Amino acid sequence: MTALARQKADDIAVAGEFVFTWHDFSCVAAMLYDLSGIHLVEAKASLVYSRLAKRLRERQIKDFSSYLAMVADPQSVEERSAFLSALTTNVTRFYREPHHFEHLAEVKMDQLARTARAGGRVRLWSAGCSAGHEPYSIAMTVLEALPEAARLDVKILASDIDPVIVNRAATGVYSQGDVEPIPPTILRKHVRRQGDGFEISSDVKALVSFRVLNLLGDWPMKNRFDIIFCRNVAIYFDAPTQDRLFQRFSDALNDGGHLYIGHSERAEARGLIPDSLTAYRREARHG
Ligand SMILES: C[S@@+](CC[C@H](N)C(=O)[O-])C[C@H]1O[C@@H](n2cnc3c(N)ncnc32)[C@H](O)[C@@H]1O
Missing domain, CATH: 1.10.155.10 (Chemotaxis receptor methyltransferase CheR, N-terminal domain)
Known part of the structure; x- marks a missing residue:
């Protein structure tokens, strides 16, 4: 020194x-x-x-x-x-960066619903889920296209490094201000009044499993994902850490699966093809 x-x-x-x-x-x-x-x-x-x-x-x-x-x-x-x-910075919102939920609903859900109805497995991951707004927004988007999702092999993993925020997310209780971005028809269907606040309904909660997980550590999940949301998380990492993480996401996606990232992030990894606004498609593996 x-x-x-x-x-x-x-x-x-x-x-x-x-x-x-x-x-x-x-x-x-x-x-x-x-x-x-x-x-x-x-x-x-x-x-x-x-x-x-x-x-x-x-x-x-x-x-x-x-x-x-x-x-x-x-x-x-x-x-x-x-x-x-x-x-950690836990800022989040329901339906934050709505173009990803539109992409999921309009481009992805038909195929995912067909797979699930044919008995196939459908896996989605909210990586860095904070207080749960993101995974519950994913679950509500899935249920709009596939109301019977909870009876099929459809699961959403929601993970974060912060155990305090993961516990809060699992309760699914929010304030009036929190639930405002939820479209009214979806709010009526999937959110119940709970004292002064609002609680996410059990059909939405049933799709989501919360887990404390450090994205830089080992990932115990055995199966690949169809959709990964990792938004406004990598922004806090340095460039080499981001590159390693995006490569792991690419490896963890099924062929044709999608990765959604935050508005100020950029992913460069083997197998990831830029598709639409901050969305990347996993190209097919050969052999
Ligand atoms: C700003 S929030 C983003 C929440 C949500 N994805 C969104 O875009 O609204 C960032 C989250 O990343 C989590 N995080 C930070 N480092 C992490 C790591 N190494 N592994 C897993 N989660 C991490 C934080 O605890 C925090 O909840």
């Missing part, structure tokens, strides 16, 4: 109740990268500080080095998941 870099490491990154130096920021960034592949830029220092300072207060920890030692301890599973939960 140069003298200049050493000086910067000791400098205060964010002034506040707790001392937070650039060295602390680098430790947070390195730990988050190791755990999730998320690449933190220095411009996020204030956000990181405010999210983690809350955790220090809750746990009555006096400084960042003690807190980071706790997160690094292999025994502290709970604190590691709180750390991840504090630093």
